[in-house]
Amino acid sequence: MNKETAIETRNLFFSYRPPCPLIEALNLTVFQGEAVALLGPNGAGKSTLGLLLTGILKPSSGQLFVFGEERRDLPLCRIAQRIGYCFQNPDHQLLAVSVEEEIGFGLKYSFRTPEYIAAVSKKLLNLFEIEHLSQVFPLHLSWGEKRRVVIAACLALEPDFLILDEPTNGLDEKQIVILSRVLGSLREQGIGMLLISHDHRFAHSNAERILLMEEGKISRDYYL
Ligand SMILES: Nc1ncnc2c1ncn2[C@@H]1O[C@H](COP(=O)(O)OP(=O)(O)OP(=O)(O)O)[C@@H](O)[C@H]1O
Numbered sequence: 362m363n364k365e366t367a368i369e370t371r372n373l374f375f376s377y378r379p380p381c382p383l384i385e386a387l388n389l390t391v392f393q394g395e396a397v398a399l400l401g402p403n404g405a406g407k408s409t410l411g412l413l414l415t416g417i418l419k420p421s422s423g424q425l426f427v428f429g430e431e432r433r434d435l436p437l438c439r440i441a442q443r444i445g446y447c448f449q450n451p452d453h454q455l456l457a458v459s460v461e462e463e464i465g466f467g468l469k470y471s472f473r474t475p476e477y478i479a480a481v482s483k484k485l486l487n488l489f490e491i492e493h494l495s496q497v498f499p500l501h502l503s504w505g506e507k508r509r510v511v512i513a514a515c516l517a518l519e520p521d522f523l524i525l526d527e528p529t530n531g532l533d534e535k536q537i538v539i540l541s542r543v544l545g546s547l548r549e550q551g552i553g554m555l556l557i558s559h560d561h562r563f564a565h566s567n568a569e570r571i572l573l574m575e576e577g578k579i580s581r582d583y584y585l
Protein backbone atom coordinates (compact mmCIF):
# COMPACT_ATOMS: atom_id res chain seq x y z
CA MET A 362 0.00 0.00 0.00
CA ASN A 363 1.32 3.48 -0.86
CA LYS A 364 2.01 5.69 2.12
CA GLU A 365 0.07 8.95 2.16
CA THR A 366 2.21 12.06 1.79
CA ALA A 367 1.54 14.60 4.52
CA ILE A 368 3.93 17.28 3.30
CA GLU A 369 5.89 17.64 0.11
CA THR A 370 8.02 20.50 -1.16
CA ARG A 371 9.34 20.68 -4.70
CA ASN A 372 12.24 22.98 -5.43
CA LEU A 373 11.07 25.43 -2.76
CA PHE A 374 12.80 28.80 -2.43
CA PHE A 375 12.16 31.47 0.17
CA SER A 376 13.80 34.81 0.92
CA TYR A 377 13.20 37.48 3.56
CA ARG A 378 15.63 39.75 1.74
CA PRO A 379 15.43 39.21 -2.02
CA PRO A 380 17.44 38.36 -4.00
CA CYS A 381 19.36 36.41 -1.28
CA PRO A 382 17.50 33.14 -0.68
CA LEU A 383 17.36 31.73 2.84
CA ILE A 384 15.75 28.44 1.76
CA GLU A 385 17.10 27.09 -1.48
CA ALA A 386 15.79 24.36 -3.79
CA LEU A 387 14.28 22.42 -0.91
CA ASN A 388 12.84 19.02 -1.81
CA LEU A 389 11.28 17.23 1.13
CA THR A 390 8.66 14.54 1.50
CA VAL A 391 7.20 13.61 4.86
CA PHE A 392 4.76 10.73 4.95
CA GLN A 393 1.69 10.66 7.17
CA GLY A 394 2.48 8.87 10.39
CA GLU A 395 6.19 9.74 10.31
CA ALA A 396 7.73 11.44 13.32
CA VAL A 397 10.50 13.66 12.00
CA ALA A 398 12.88 15.84 14.00
CA LEU A 399 14.30 18.96 12.36
CA LEU A 400 17.60 19.94 13.95
CA GLY A 401 20.20 22.54 13.09
CA PRO A 402 22.02 25.63 14.31
CA ASN A 403 20.49 29.00 15.12
CA GLY A 404 19.47 30.85 11.99
CA ALA A 405 19.52 27.75 9.77
CA GLY A 406 15.93 28.40 8.66
CA LYS A 407 14.06 25.76 10.71
CA SER A 408 11.32 28.05 12.01
CA THR A 409 11.06 29.67 8.60
CA LEU A 410 10.49 26.22 7.08
CA GLY A 411 7.80 25.55 9.72
CA LEU A 412 6.07 28.81 8.77
CA LEU A 413 6.25 27.89 5.07
CA LEU A 414 4.82 24.40 5.66
CA THR A 415 1.83 25.82 7.51
CA GLY A 416 1.16 28.41 4.80
CA ILE A 417 1.89 31.38 7.08
CA LEU A 418 4.79 32.38 4.83
CA LYS A 419 4.60 32.11 1.06
CA PRO A 420 7.47 30.58 -0.91
CA SER A 421 9.24 32.80 -3.43
CA SER A 422 9.04 29.92 -5.89
CA GLY A 423 8.55 26.18 -6.00
CA GLN A 424 5.65 24.09 -4.81
CA LEU A 425 4.28 22.91 -1.49
CA PHE A 426 1.71 20.15 -1.15
CA VAL A 427 -0.26 19.52 2.04
CA PHE A 428 -1.87 16.08 2.06
CA GLY A 429 -1.59 16.05 -1.73
CA GLU A 430 -3.21 19.45 -2.32
CA GLU A 431 -1.15 22.33 -3.62
CA ARG A 432 -0.71 25.10 -1.10
CA ARG A 433 -1.71 27.92 -3.44
CA ASP A 434 -5.13 26.27 -3.89
CA LEU A 435 -5.67 26.01 -0.13
CA PRO A 436 -6.92 28.76 2.16
CA LEU A 437 -4.94 29.05 5.40
CA CYS A 438 -7.89 27.77 7.43
CA ARG A 439 -7.92 24.51 5.42
CA ILE A 440 -4.23 23.94 6.16
CA ALA A 441 -4.86 24.78 9.83
CA GLN A 442 -7.60 22.13 9.96
CA ARG A 443 -5.06 19.47 9.05
CA ILE A 444 -1.78 20.76 10.44
CA GLY A 445 -1.51 21.77 14.07
CA TYR A 446 1.26 24.30 14.56
CA CYS A 447 2.97 25.73 17.62
CA PHE A 448 5.20 28.76 17.15
CA GLN A 449 8.68 28.83 18.66
CA ASN A 450 7.48 31.79 20.74
CA PRO A 451 4.20 30.87 22.50
CA ASP A 452 3.34 34.58 22.92
CA HIS A 453 2.71 34.64 19.16
CA GLN A 454 -0.37 32.50 19.52
CA LEU A 455 -1.90 33.33 22.89
CA LEU A 456 -5.02 35.36 22.30
CA ALA A 457 -7.76 34.43 24.79
CA VAL A 458 -8.50 35.90 28.21
CA SER A 459 -8.10 32.65 30.16
CA VAL A 460 -6.23 29.39 29.77
CA GLU A 461 -9.46 27.43 29.51
CA GLU A 462 -10.75 29.73 26.80
CA GLU A 463 -7.40 29.53 24.99
CA ILE A 464 -7.66 25.74 24.79
CA GLY A 465 -11.25 25.90 23.52
CA PHE A 466 -10.68 28.88 21.21
CA GLY A 467 -10.23 26.98 17.96
CA LEU A 468 -13.07 24.59 18.79
CA LYS A 469 -15.44 27.51 19.35
CA TYR A 470 -14.73 28.69 15.82
CA SER A 471 -15.18 25.13 14.53
CA PHE A 472 -18.76 25.38 15.85
CA ARG A 473 -18.39 22.65 18.46
CA THR A 474 -20.96 22.53 21.23
CA PRO A 475 -20.11 24.13 24.60
CA GLU A 476 -20.36 20.66 26.20
CA TYR A 477 -17.83 19.20 23.76
CA ILE A 478 -15.47 22.16 24.25
CA ALA A 479 -15.73 21.88 28.04
CA ALA A 480 -14.98 18.14 27.94
CA VAL A 481 -11.95 18.52 25.64
CA SER A 482 -10.59 21.44 27.69
CA LYS A 483 -10.96 19.50 30.90
CA LYS A 484 -9.10 16.51 29.46
CA LEU A 485 -6.22 18.65 28.16
CA LEU A 486 -5.97 20.78 31.31
CA ASN A 487 -5.61 17.55 33.21
CA LEU A 488 -3.17 15.96 30.75
CA PHE A 489 -0.78 18.92 30.86
CA GLU A 490 -1.30 19.54 34.59
CA ILE A 491 -2.65 23.06 34.16
CA GLU A 492 -6.10 22.75 35.77
CA HIS A 493 -5.08 25.17 38.51
CA LEU A 494 -4.31 27.78 35.85
CA SER A 495 -7.56 27.45 33.93
CA GLN A 496 -8.82 30.97 34.78
CA VAL A 497 -5.46 32.74 34.53
CA PHE A 498 -4.74 35.29 31.78
CA PRO A 499 -2.40 33.32 29.45
CA LEU A 500 0.12 36.14 28.99
CA HIS A 501 0.70 36.14 32.76
CA LEU A 502 1.91 32.52 32.78
CA SER A 503 5.50 31.36 33.08
CA TRP A 504 7.25 30.44 29.84
CA GLY A 505 6.90 26.68 30.39
CA GLU A 506 3.23 27.07 31.34
CA LYS A 507 2.58 29.07 28.18
CA ARG A 508 4.25 26.32 26.17
CA ARG A 509 1.96 23.69 27.68
CA VAL A 510 -1.12 25.84 27.00
CA VAL A 511 -0.32 26.38 23.32
CA ILE A 512 0.42 22.70 22.79
CA ALA A 513 -2.86 21.79 24.52
CA ALA A 514 -4.75 24.33 22.38
CA CYS A 515 -3.18 22.85 19.26
CA LEU A 516 -4.10 19.27 20.22
CA ALA A 517 -7.68 20.29 21.06
CA LEU A 518 -8.31 20.59 17.32
CA GLU A 519 -7.20 17.00 16.70
CA PRO A 520 -4.92 17.80 13.75
CA ASP A 521 -3.76 15.09 11.35
CA PHE A 522 -0.18 16.32 11.48
CA LEU A 523 1.74 18.40 14.01
CA ILE A 524 4.52 20.92 13.58
CA LEU A 525 5.95 21.90 16.95
CA ASP A 526 8.70 24.50 17.02
CA GLU A 527 10.96 23.98 20.06
CA PRO A 528 8.22 22.24 22.08
CA THR A 529 10.51 21.44 25.02
CA ASN A 530 11.87 24.98 25.34
CA GLY A 531 10.96 26.10 28.86
CA LEU A 532 9.62 22.71 29.97
CA ASP A 533 10.98 21.02 33.08
CA GLU A 534 12.02 17.34 32.98
CA LYS A 535 8.65 16.09 34.22
CA GLN A 536 6.77 18.09 31.60
CA ILE A 537 9.08 16.79 28.85
CA VAL A 538 8.19 13.25 29.93
CA ILE A 539 4.47 14.11 29.84
CA LEU A 540 4.81 15.70 26.38
CA SER A 541 6.74 12.67 25.09
CA ARG A 542 4.02 10.37 26.39
CA VAL A 543 1.32 12.44 24.62
CA LEU A 544 3.30 12.47 21.36
CA GLY A 545 3.88 8.72 21.63
CA SER A 546 0.17 8.13 21.91
CA LEU A 547 -0.50 10.36 18.88
CA ARG A 548 2.11 8.41 16.90
CA GLU A 549 0.30 5.19 17.80
CA GLN A 550 -2.83 6.76 16.30
CA GLY A 551 -0.92 7.39 13.04
CA ILE A 552 -0.54 11.16 13.49
CA GLY A 553 2.63 12.42 11.83
CA MET A 554 4.79 15.18 13.24
CA LEU A 555 7.70 17.50 12.57
CA LEU A 556 9.50 18.37 15.79
CA ILE A 557 11.82 21.35 15.42
CA SER A 558 14.24 21.16 18.30
CA HIS A 559 17.62 21.88 19.84
CA ASP A 560 16.91 19.15 22.39
CA HIS A 561 18.69 16.18 20.81
CA ARG A 562 17.64 13.74 23.52
CA PHE A 563 13.97 14.65 23.04
CA ALA A 564 14.33 14.55 19.24
CA HIS A 565 15.99 11.13 19.22
CA SER A 566 13.49 9.59 21.60
CA ASN A 567 10.40 11.00 19.84
CA ALA A 568 11.32 10.80 16.17
CA GLU A 569 12.21 8.02 13.77
CA ARG A 570 13.72 10.29 11.13
CA ILE A 571 16.20 13.12 11.58
CA LEU A 572 16.63 16.09 9.27
CA LEU A 573 19.58 18.38 9.77
CA MET A 574 19.20 21.87 8.36
CA GLU A 575 22.16 24.13 7.71
CA GLU A 576 22.09 27.47 5.89
CA GLY A 577 18.65 26.88 4.45
CA LYS A 578 19.37 23.38 3.12
CA ILE A 579 18.67 19.90 4.43
CA SER A 580 22.23 18.64 4.80
CA ARG A 581 21.34 15.26 6.35
CA ASP A 582 18.19 13.15 6.22
CA TYR A 583 18.25 9.72 7.87
CA TYR A 584 16.13 7.18 9.70
CA LEU A 585 17.12 6.08 13.19
N1 LIG B 1 10.82 38.16 9.70
C1 LIG B 1 12.10 38.11 9.34
N2 LIG B 1 12.64 39.08 8.57
C2 LIG B 1 13.93 39.02 8.18
N3 LIG B 1 14.77 38.01 8.51
C3 LIG B 1 14.28 37.04 9.26
C4 LIG B 1 12.93 37.03 9.73
N4 LIG B 1 12.73 35.92 10.47
C5 LIG B 1 13.90 35.26 10.47
N5 LIG B 1 14.82 35.92 9.76
C6 LIG B 1 16.22 35.49 9.53
O1 LIG B 1 16.19 34.24 8.84
C7 LIG B 1 17.19 33.37 9.34
C8 LIG B 1 16.55 32.05 9.75
O2 LIG B 1 15.70 32.29 10.86
P1 LIG B 1 14.89 31.11 11.55
O3 LIG B 1 14.11 31.72 12.65
O4 LIG B 1 14.14 30.36 10.52
O5 LIG B 1 16.08 30.21 12.10
P2 LIG B 1 16.03 28.93 13.06
O6 LIG B 1 16.78 27.84 12.36
O7 LIG B 1 14.64 28.65 13.45
O8 LIG B 1 16.89 29.42 14.30
P3 LIG B 1 16.75 29.12 15.89
O9 LIG B 1 17.47 27.81 16.12
O10 LIG B 1 17.48 30.27 16.51
O11 LIG B 1 15.31 29.08 16.24
C9 LIG B 1 17.89 34.10 10.46
O12 LIG B 1 19.11 34.62 9.98
C10 LIG B 1 16.95 35.23 10.82
O13 LIG B 1 17.65 36.37 11.26
Ligand SMILES: [Mg+2]
Nearest residue numbers: 407408409449
Ligand atom coordinates in the same frame (compact mmCIF):
# COMPACT_ATOMS: atom_id res chain seq x y z
MG1 LIG C 1 13.65 28.70 15.22
